[in-house]
Amino acid sequence: MSLNRRHKAILFLTLVVTGCALLAGAELKEALGFMLLGAAFAWAIGSDSASKFYSGLKNISGSFYKWIRLPLVMALVGAVLGAVLLYSHANPVLAIASMCAAGIFVAPLTPLPTQRVWLKIPLVLLAIIVFALATFGMISTDLIAANKYAERFGQLFAAASVALLVGIFWLSKGCNLIEKGITVQPASEIALTHKRAWGQYVSLFIGIGMLTLGLSLLTWMATGSWEYSPEKAVVYKKEDSNILTQAGLILLLAWWPYAAWKRILNREPNSEPRYLKRHQRVAMLAGMIFVVAMGLAITFGIQNGNDRLLTEKVSATVNSLKTVAEKIGAIKQRDLKTTDDYIQAYSEVEALLPEFESQIQKFKDVFQEIEESDRQRGPINIQRFYKSHNPEYLKNNLAAIEVLDETDALTRQEASAAKEMASLPAQNQPDFWKKDFRPLLLKESALREKALAVQAKEEALLK
Numbered sequence: 001m002s003l004n005r006r007h008k009a010i011l012f013l014t015l016v017v018t019g020c021a022l023l024a025g026a027e028l029k030e031a032l033g034f035m036l037l038g039a040a041f042a043w044a045i046g047s048d049s050a051s052k053f054y055s056g057l058k059n060i061s062g063s064f065y066k067w068i069r070l071p072l073v074m075a076l077v078g079a080v081l082g083a084v085l086l087y088s089h090a091n092p093v094l095a096i097a098s099m100c101a102a103g104i105f106v107a108p109l110t111p112l113p114t115q116r117v118w119l120k121i122p123l124v125l126l127a128i129i130v131f132a133l134a135t136f137g138m139i140s141t142d143l144i145a146a147n148k149y150a151e152r153f154g155q156l157f158a159a160a161s162v163a164l165l166v167g168i169f170w171l172s173k174g175c176n177l178i179e180k181g182i183t184v185q186p187a188s189e190i191a192l193t194h195k196r197a198w199g200q201y202v203s204l205f206i207g208i209g210m211l212t213l214g215l216s217l218l219t220w221m222a223t224g225s226w227e228y229s230p231e232k233a234v235v236y237k238k239e240d241s242n243i244l245t246q247a248g249l250i251l252l253l254a255w256w257p258y259a260a261w262k263r264i265l266n267r268e269p270n271s272e273p274r275y276l277k278r279h280q281r282v283a284m285l286a287g288m289i290f291v292v293a294m295g296l297a298i299t300f301g302i303q304n305g306n307d308r309l310l311t312e313k314v315s316a317t318v319n320s321l322k323t324v325a326e327k328i329g330a331i332k333q334r335d336l337k338t339t340d341d342y343i344q345a346y347s348e349v350e351a352l353l354p355e356f357e358s359q360i361q362k363f364k365d366v367f368q369e370i371e372e373s374d375r376q377r378g379p380i381n382i383q384r385f386y387k388s389h390n391p392e393y394l395k396n397n398l399a400a401i402e403v404l405d406e407t408d409a410l411t412r413q414e415a416s417a418a419k420e421m422a423s424l425p426a427q428n429q430p431d432f433w434k435k436d437f438r439p440l441l442l443k444e445s446a447l448r449e450k451a452l453a454v455q456a457k458e459e460a461l462l463k
Contacts, residue, residue: 066113070123073109074131077102081131081160082138086145089230090152092159092222093298099160103167104175110168132157149230162247170251174258181261181279185270197267200260201282207256208286214253216297218246223298227305257286296380303382310370317366321359321404328352328411332444339421339429342437346418353412360404367397396457403451410447414440 088094139146268275417437
């Protein structure tokens with residue numbers, strides 16, 4: 001069976017999504033699920049049966065169908081948007097990308113059956129209402145998620161609506177122009193100008209580079225914020241027009257390569273095989289650049305969001321550990337003069353040791369989680385851009401864990417020695433302190449110097 005354009009487009013998007021999922025750390029079974037669902041969807045949408053069904057639907061009642069076509073299409077698109085918002089937990093990249101793609105696919109179905117303004121307005125309003133109802137109707141199937149991400153869903157609905165309009169009125173034209181540039185056209189349909197177009201190729205790739213960079217930055221920030229905290233991430237603020245500004249900027253950047261490509265096609269007609277091959281190669285190269293850049297942006301965004309979560313976990317663990325350590329240190333730094341003072345102080349320290357050891361173990365677990373996350377990411381790892389990814393910094397963290405273990409062991413020895421000293425007669429306690437307890441205090445002093453050196457090195461590495 002030969003693949004038509006619908007097959008190829010959906011399979012291409014499926015491969016891109018699967019690749020991004022694998023780069024982001026998805027399991028093989030999840031990636032396989034993406035591929036199977038995408039292949040099934042491509043088969044259903046691109047099959048001859050789907051085309052015949054659509055043609056038959058149009059022939060049921062030509063006049064009536066033209067009037068209900070736009071509301072039906074908007075209902076379907078709204079249901080898709082609701083499903084994407086619901087099952088992605090309000091992922092902005094998926095929501096906007098899905099609506100851009102939907103706009104491209106449904107653009108041929110959006111022309112109105114009348115030129116009368118007084119009939120157009122009610123039809124458009126009906127389509128908008130149906131789109132909103134279908135979106136929020138799909139979301140309402142899960143009331144827990146609807147309540148949890150209510151504000152986020154509302155923000156993304158506005159952003160996705162703008163993306164849908166951009167897909168219908170702008171991206172669809174760009175796709176048609178790209179398709180025109182990579183397919184054979186009869187010479188009679190082309191003005192044979194045969195002008196040089198190398199300058200336009202340079203302009204094309206500069207424009208693609210700027211557009212890709214802008215979209216990648218927005219994608220990276222949006223994905224990172226969503227991964228970090230979906231319910232807190234803000235798409236746009238109510239008091240500003242950030243969403244319109246971003247949409248306008250993207251349209252302006254997209255116009256550049258669009259205009260350059262259009263001029264190239266006017267100067268190099270596809271009726272000549274050499275021009276056709278050149279255009280196909282350029283389109284393939286531009287597509288690869290865009291897809292790779294967006295894939296990296298999504299991957300780095302997800303990794304950055306996860307790293308922010310881990311950083312918060314590290315900070316919370318360090319603060320808890322620091323709190324317990326400060327309590328123990330405050331007890332040890334009392335003005336201890338008699339053996340009774342030491343016995344009383346270290347009985348209090350012993351009571352804090354279980355909590356101290358628990359916090360040390362939590363710190364080890366978080367550090368191990370960071371190392372495991374780093375190993376799973378492979379060569380594409382945003383942590384390589386962090387100062388904390390410096391091998392010396394990681395080595396210093398291991399040294400800090402070693403100091404903590406030594407401090408815990410030494411403190412436990414001190415508490416045990418203080419308990420043993422308390423069991424002795426009062427006249428024998430001073431000699432025990434000099435012979436058995438004082439050496440532990442000297443070890444503690446040396447260990448404190450070691451801890452200060454580790455801390456100083458960490459501060460130097462982070463500068």
